Each structure stands twice: as C-alpha cells, then as structure tokens.
Amino acid sequence: MTDILALAELTFFWGAFTFMIATAFAGLCAIRLALKGEAVTSLMGVSALTTAAGVSLYLIQILFEIEFARDTAIALLVLGAVGTIIFARLFRMEEGK
C-alpha cells in the first residue's frame, strides 16, 4: 500500500528538483542579462531573476517544509512583477513629464 505513495513522493521530489535546477539555470542567465546592457534590459533580467528565485523558494517550501521560504517566495513573485511594471513606467516617462 505504501509502495505507490513512495513512488509518487519520489516522482514529485525528482520532478521538483529537476525543475529547480532548470529554474536556477534560467536565473543565472537572467543575472547575466541584468549585469550587461542598458537600464530596461537590466530591469527585464531582474524580473526574470525574481521569478526564478520565487518559484525555487516555493518548491523548497513544498519539498522541505521550510515555512519562511513561502513568505519570501510570495513577496518576490508579487513585488517583482509589480515593481517591474512601476519601474518600466518610470523609464518610459520622459524627464520633466
């Protein structure tokens, strides 16, 4: 009876772990994007980095039951997206307007 549950747990663990590795790779590429180029490109890279970090932290909370990771992940995901929109609006505005 417990075999199928163990199989499901193992599948979910490795799925989440593989996805976390892929997300970390995308996050590293986003760091590279954020460190080169101009302001809007950097903003885009930081936005992708917050996404990658937020999803990874959420998966860490699910896998290892670390509660503060969920709060950090929610803050990163929500504030990252909202902050990107606000800063993009600021970059769009010309000086003096």
Add this chain to the structure above:
Amino acid sequence: MIEEIFVFVYAIIVILFVGLNIRKGSFIVEPTKLLFLVIILSILATMVLYLRGVDLYLAIKSIAKIVAGGIMFAGTLPMILAGIGLFRFGDEFGPNIFYVRNHIVGVIDAVASLVMIFAGLLIFRLDLVAVGFFFFVLIPFCGNALANAYYYSYQRRLRE
C-alpha cells in the same frame, strides 16, 4: 530500485515528448486531446489501484502527485532552452534584440506560473495556485510595460 527506474523512464518520456513538440514547432497531440488522455489514464490507474486494495484517497493522491511530477519534468526543458536563448541572443543582433529577450523572459514567466498553477492543483495546495494565477495575470502587463519603456527610451535616444 524499481521506483528510481520508473522515475527515470517517466522523466525521459515526458522531456522527450516536450522536446519533440518544441522541435516540431507545434503540438504533436492537440492539448485538449492530451488533457483528456491524461485524465482518462489517471482515472484508469486510480481504478486499478483501488481494485488492488489501495485506499481510494491514497490512490488519487498518489496518481495526482505523479502527474504533478510529470508537469514539472515537462517544464524543465522550456526553462533550460529559454536560458540558452538568453545567452544566445547577444547585443550583436542589433537594438531590436530586446524584443526577442522580452519574449524569452515571457516564456520563463509563463512556464513558471503554469507549473505553479497545475502542480498546485494536483497536490491540493491552493496557495500555490493563487500565487501562480496572480503571477500569470501580471505577466502580460510586465512584458508590455518593458517593451513600451524600451520603445520610448530608444526613440528618445534617437532624437537626441
């Protein structure tokens, strides 16, 4: 040992299927049919487990968790390819490469939010679904705001 072999084969099958879809540039199996097929297979597997004496709730939970793992395996390849794309398209392609990068970042965001939504639904975590859905709603606004900001700042630089 048999569990590890199952996970490995399952991951290879899912990732290969996603890779073939990306390689073809369109869906091999239509998404509606694929969803229907996955639901039918899940119900069949649950019934088989129930008939073999496994508790019904345990069977549903296990099958849902296996499908959630498959969704995460499916999200792996687009995430890695998006990262490679961010590396691949450098500044030598001209100023309009920004829009390509914006699209790639949109792929990263969409894959992350869809994985959060569907995996959250399958493992009965509604907080994950809520955050994923909120993020999924905000993605197009982010992309649009970034592209808009780049367009106007580029026009301003051209004028100056």
